[in-house]
Amino acid sequence: MTPITRRQLIATGLTATAGAAGLAAAAHFARRYGLIPPDHGGLYGPGETLTYAAQRLLASHAPAREFPRSMISKAPFANEVAPPSDAFKRHQATGFSDWRLIVDGMVANPASLSLSDLRSLPFRSQITEVACEEGWSYIAEWIGTPLSEVLSAVGVLPHARYIVYRSIQTDWWDSLDMADALHPYTYLTWGMNDGDLPVGFGGPLRMRVPRQLGYKSIKYITNLTATDNIKAFGKGLGSASPEGGYAWYAGI
Amino acid sequence: MFGHPSIPLSSCYAPFVAATASPPKLRTPRHAAIVRVTHWITVLCFFALLITGGEIVISHPRFYWGEVGNVMTRPLFTIPIPSSRDTVPTGYHYVMPDQNGWSRALHFEAAWVVMIAGLAYALYGLFTGHFRRNLLPEKGDRSWSSFRRVFAKSFHRAPPGEPGAEAYNVLQRTAYIAVIFVLFPLVIWTGLAMSPAFTAAAPWSVILLGGRQTARTLHFFISWLLLLFVIVHVTMIVLAGFKTRMRAMITGRVVEPPPARRKTDRR
Numbered sequence: 001m002t003p004i005t006r007r008q009l010i011a012t013g014l015t016a017t018a019g020a021a022g023l024a025a026a027a028h029f030a031r032r033y034g035l036i037p038p039d040h041g042g043l044y045g046p047g048e049t050l051t052y053a054a055q056r057l058l059a060s061h062a063p064a065r066e067f068p069r070s071m072i073s074k075a076p077f078a079n080e081v082a083p084p085s086d087a088f089k090r091h092q093a094t095g096f097s098d099w100r101l102i103v104d105g106m107v108a109n110p111a112s113l114s115l116s117d118l119r120s121l122p123f124r125s126q127i128t129e130v131a132c133e134e135g136w137s138y139i140a141e142w143i144g145t146p147l148s149e150v151l152s153a154v155g156v157l158p159h160a161r162y163i164v165y166r167s168i169q170t171d172w173w174d175s176l177d178m179a180d181a182l183h184p185y186t187y188l189t190w191g192m193n194d195g196d197l198p199v200g201f202g203g204p205l206r207m208r209v210p211r212q213l214g215y216k217s218i219k220y221i222t223n224l225t226a227t228d229n230i231k232a233f234g235k236g237l238g239s240a241s242p243e244g245g246y247a248w249y250a251g252i
Numbered sequence: 253m254f255g256h257p258s259i260p261l262s263s264c265y266a267p268f269v270a271a272t273a274s275p276p277k278l279r280t281p282r283h284a285a286i287v288r289v290t291h292w293i294t295v296l297c298f299f300a301l302l303i304t305g306g307e308i309v310i311s312h313p314r315f316y317w318g319e320v321g322n323v324m325t326r327p328l329f330t331i332p333i334p335s336s337r338d339t340v341p342t343g344y345h346y347v348m349p350d351q352n353g354w355s356r357a358l359h360f361e362a363a364w365v366v367m368i369a370g371l372a373y374a375l376y377g378l379f380t381g382h383f384r385r386n387l388l389p390e391k392g393d394r395s396w397s398s399f400r401r402v403f404a405k406s407f408h409r410a411p412p413g414e415p416g417a418e419a420y421n422v423l424q425r426t427a428y429i430a431v432i433f434v435l436f437p438l439v440i441w442t443g444l445a446m447s448p449a450f451t452a453a454a455p456w457s458v459i460l461l462g463g464r465q466t467a468r469t470l471h472f473f474i475s476w477l478l479l480l481f482v483i484v485h486v487t488m489i490v491l492a493g494f495k496t497r498m499r500a501m502i503t504g505r506v507v508e509p510p511p512a513r514r515k516t517d518r519r
Contacts, residue, residue, distance in 0.1 A: 044354070047361025059453030067319070075324035080339050129320065129464065131448050133352060134337060135312040136322035137464055211452045245353020251449025252360065 033057075034161065034177065038230045038238030039248045052249040056179060064185040064210035067127045072193060073138035076130075078200030081169070081219060088168050088220065096204040101150075101188070105164070105225035108155030115190060115204055121149045126185055128210040130217065133250070140201075142208050143191030148182045150224070160226035164233055165207050168220040174239035175230060175248070176209065176216075185210050188221060213250035215241060281504030284382070288501055290373040297366035298482065300358055305475055307355035310348055311336045315472060319463035328469060363443065370436060377432075386420060387429050393422040431481050435474055442471035 030036050035053035039045065084092065091099055096115060104110040125143040147163065156163075163181040166173040180186055189208040190197050197203035202219030209216040230238050238248035283291070313331040314321070321327065323340060334344035336351065377383040389398070402423040420428070444450045445458040445467035461467045489497045500506050 044357035044361050047357060047364050050364050051360055055449045055453075059449055062449075062453035064448075064452050065455050065458075071319065073320055073322075073325075077322035077324045077339075129448075131446070131464060132312075132322075133308075133356065135308070135468055136314075137320045138322050138324075139320055211449045213448060245357070247357060247360075252447035 037247075037249045038162075038175075038236065039242035048247050048249065051247075051252065055249075055251050056177075060179045061183075062211070064126065064128050067129065067139050069127060069141070071139050072127060072141055076138040076140050076201070077136060078198070079132065079214075081200070082171070084199075085168065091168075091204075092199065099204050099222075101205065101222060101224065103150065103154045103224045103226075105227050106157040106160040107151075107226050108157065111154050113150070118145045118150070118188060118190065118205070121145045121153060123149075124184075124187070125191070126187070126208075126210065128185065128208075130210075130214045132214040133246070141193050142187060142189045142210075143194075143197075144187030144189035144206075144208060146184055147176075147186045147188055147207070147224075148184065150188060151181065151226070156226050159228050161228045162226075162230045162238070164223075164225040164227060164230070165218060165221055166223040166225075167218050168222050172218050172220075172240055173234065174207075174216060174218050174241065175233065180209060180211065183211070211251055213252065215246065216250045282500040282506045283504050284376070284380075285504065286372065286376045287382070288504055290369040290376075291501055293369040294366055297362040297369070298478070300362035301366070302475065302479065304355035304359040304362070307336075307351040308359065309472065310334075311350070311352050312340055313342065314340065315469045316465035317463075317469060318465055321465040363440075367440065374432075383429075383432075387425050387432070389422045389425045389429075393425075398422045399426075427481065427484075431478070435478055435481070439471060439474045439478065442467045442474060446471065 030049070030053055033056075035049070035056055037048055037052040040049045099115050101113045101118065102111075103113065123143060123145045125141055127139060127141045129137050129139045131137040151163070160178065162175045162177055164173065164175040176186065185208075187208040189202065189206045190204060192198065192201055192203075197206060202217070205221045206219050207217055207221050225233075227233070230236065234240060235243050237243060241250075242248050309331070310333065313333050313335055314323070314327040315329055315331075316325065317328045330342075333342070334346045334348050335342050336348040338347045377387070392398075399422060402421045441457065442461065444454075445461050446464060451458045451464070458464055458467055461470065496506060
């Protein structure tokens with residue numbers, strides 16, 4: 001073993017200092033430009049942060065992949081959902097005429113919107129794929145009101161950073177950063193394949209986030225909350241998913 | 253006493269050599285530091301990716317071809333194991349525990365680490381001539397007859413220490429080149445082709461492969477090829493001398509036995 005020379009010692013010290021300074025600068029830059037996901041802590045935080053930061057830097061505005069009408073799946077798979085609650089059954093019995101979407105938080109005009117209120121806003125359709133984290137997928141046409149239309153109708157404040165959305169199934173809540181919330185392909189979906197959105201697929205109202213895995217497209221949406229403090233929700237990890245071990249950002 | 257140095261032993265025994273007579277020489281590193289570090293990072297990440305990849309497959313042990321596939325469509329093939337989801341018809345009345353959460357997180361984290369290590373290794377290999385010198389088959393060796401020669405030699409169990417043991421032969425070079433420049437890029441590509449955000453930004457990445465489910469199926473098969481490489485690789489290490497090869501990949505040093513003594517070792 002050769003002894004360490006002074007030159008080596010100085011070189012090692014300088015490299016370590018440069019590395020630490022580089023990391024500190026990267027962390028500062030990442031915080032400033034919103035490249036750190038709410039679930040950045042823990043053993044897997046670095047991986048989640050790298051994925052989220054890389055995709056936000058390189059692909060924030062990319063449109064979702066769309067498919068020709070001929071590729072719409074003949075037999076889409078609804079996946080299983082928890083048995084409907086009594087509240088949901090009551091809504092179902094009345095044809096969802098009393099279903100409300102409550103929009104609050106950092107918005108100029110908090111609102112309680114019925115499904116027909118939503119349908120009166122400009123709506124669009126997309127033929128996109130639902131890809132489940134388990135590996136399966138299907139393509140469908142989704143018809144809905146872009147979330148950005150709802151947010152501009154209620155006047156979302158410029159310093160809002162996340163849109164938290166909740167389901168009538170209270171275990172399910174999630175959030176989107178503004179890049180995805182304002183993305184033209186993020187819909188509050190109420191129609192599928194030229195009909196009403198079936199209950200199995202999230203009817204009457206489903207969040208559709210085609211650039212992320214299926215579990216971000218939560219079914220039976222009842223609440224939207226604009227916030228700049230995601231830590232105040234649940235365990236502060238951005239959604240229910242990280243509390244069960246799944247990533248908040250599911251763009252992979 | 254049997255074997256006393258003053259009594260000449262019968263000729264079939266190796267001549268006695270005192271342990272201190274000829275100390276083993278330490279050569280220049282067999283493997284450069286960056287090769288060794290990135291090698292062991294890759295080993296760790298490979299097994300993390302393999303185990304977590306297996307866990308993720310368990311949640312849907314069915315494979316498809318084309319863009320879409322789910323339990324309502326015909327699979328290309330299924331793996332006959334129980335699933336961790338009760339929505340998958342497996343024929344078993346047993347649902348495995350769900351390990352997808354941490355498996356996915358570790359899968360992507362290990363993918364990042366091995367990508368960064370691989371990038372460092374690739375840059376080193378390109379700029380120092382490591383690929384050209386050590387891995388590209390040598391000029392006179394790029395023929396089928398060279399392959400045959402290596403095979404023939406292997407079947408005759410040439411002992412270590414023969415000429416050629418210090419450098420990779422054409423078969424080894426081809427295997428390493430194939431893993432580094434074909435299988436690794438393919439497994440990364442097919443992995444990224446399953447990412448909804450990556451494919452949104454780069455649709456060609458999945459269209460060229462023929463669809464999301466094709467990418468998933470290819471990712472699965474390429475993982476098997478990588479595992480096959482690892483099995484053969486470790487088997488060869490064991491056959492060639494586990495201790496010396498491990499020492500070479502950990503410390504970089506190879507203890508070179510004096511050639512004269514080597515020959516007489518073959519009793």
